[in-house]
Amino acid sequence: MKVVLLRHTQDPDRVCAAAASSCYSANGASDLHQDLSDKKVRRLLEHTVGRGHHSVVEHAVFTFSLEGVSRTLTHQLVRHRIASYSQQSQRYVRFDAATYVTPPEVEDSPEAKRVFDRTIEEAWQAYRELVEAGITEEDARFVLPNAATTNITITMNARELLHFFRLRCCLRAQWEIRRAALKMLEECRRVAPVIFENAGRPCVSGPCPDDDSDCPLFPGPYGLLEETRKDTPK
Numbered sequence: 001m002k003v004v005l006l007r008h009t010q011d012p013d014r015v016c017a018a019a020a021s022s023c024y025s026a027n028g029a030s031d032l033h034q035d036l037s038d039k040k041v042r043r044l045l046e047h048t049v050g051r052g053h054h055s056v057v058e059h060a061v062f063t064f065s066l067e068g069v070s071r072t073l074t075h076q077l078v079r080h081r082i083a084s085y086s087q088q089s090q091r092y093v094r095f096d097a098a099t100y101v102t103p104p105e106v107e108d109s110p111e112a113k114r115v116f117d118r119t120i121e122e123a124w125q126a127y128r129e130l131v132e133a134g135i136t137e138e139d140a141r142f143v144l145p146n147a148a149t150t151n152i153t154i155t156m157n158a159r160e161l162l163h164f165f166r167l168r169c170c171l172r173a174q175w176e177i178r179r180a181a182l183k184m185l186e187e188c189r190r191v192a193p194v195i196f197e198n199a200g201r202p203c204v205s206g207p208c209p210d211d212d213s214d215c216p217l218f219p220g221p222y223g224l225l226e227e228t229r230k231d232t233p234k
């Protein structure tokens with residue numbers, strides 16, 4: 001899996017803090033933006049976002065490229081509606097060779113891996129035979145598995161990303177989307193450390209809202225990103 005932050009709003013913390021500040025000032029964000037110290041940026045964001053004024057972080061936008069992920073992952077990803085997506089098309093791209101994601105659980109079991117690889121190769125063989133028989137790629141693809149790899153470009157604003165990270169960095173999220181979400185969060189933290197400071201699974205910043213005593217991290221808060229990664233398959 002490759003996760004690349006392609007572009008983002010320049011200086012996201014400051015832009016959102018200036019937007020927040022403009023709500024309470026006679027001046028506009030263009031003036032306020034210049035004069036904000038790092039300390040003021042932090043205070044403004046804590047004051048507004050911490051009290052439910054979440055729309056101020058919608059001004060920061062992030063575009064990611066996820067490459068070599070499975071269609072299982074993207075099917076879950078595109079359920080997040082406040083976002084824009086562009087996904088590699090199985091109608092217009094012909095997939096001669098089998099490219100697919102193998103779950104770690106399968107990878108770790110020789111018997112499961114044998115069944116998995118055989119089934120995938122058979123599906124791909126059927127795809128090639130259908131295309132060679134004159135069936136269009138858009139119809140031949142019906143035999144391809146959820147494991148088939150794909151590339152997808154995503155744009156989300158910081159508000160939606162915060163929501164996405166709460167759901168998808170949680171241990172209850174499926175391992176592949178969780179792994180992608182953790183990588184995306186790492187990139188977001190690098191460029192917007194204040195907005196994403198407490199982002200991630202809910203128990204990073206408070207008790208688990210689901211009261212899920214089956215979770216190994218219950219009751220939280222359990223710590224930060226690094227500890228989460230230990231529980232995530234490589």
Ligand SMILES: Cc1cc2nc3c(=O)[nH]c(=O)nc-3n(C[C@H](O)[C@H](O)[C@H](O)COP(=O)(O)OP(=O)(O)OC[C@H]3O[C@@H](n4cnc5c(N)ncnc54)[C@H](O)[C@@H]3O)c2cc1C
Binds near residue numbers: 080163167172173
């Ligand atoms: C662990 C886990 C298991 C899941 N299991 C299943 C499953 O078995 N089956 C299944 O179908 N899905 C499942 N999902 C997907 C889940 O139901 C959501 O579709 C997905 O997580 C997108 O999140 P969302 O709807 O909160 O938000 P987004 O689409 O990201 O939207 C963000 C927020 O905007 C608001 N919003 C957006 N659109 C509307 C709207 N039309 N009306 C009102 N408010 C809106 C809501 O507040 C929403 O939380 C699962 C998700 C997780 C994390």
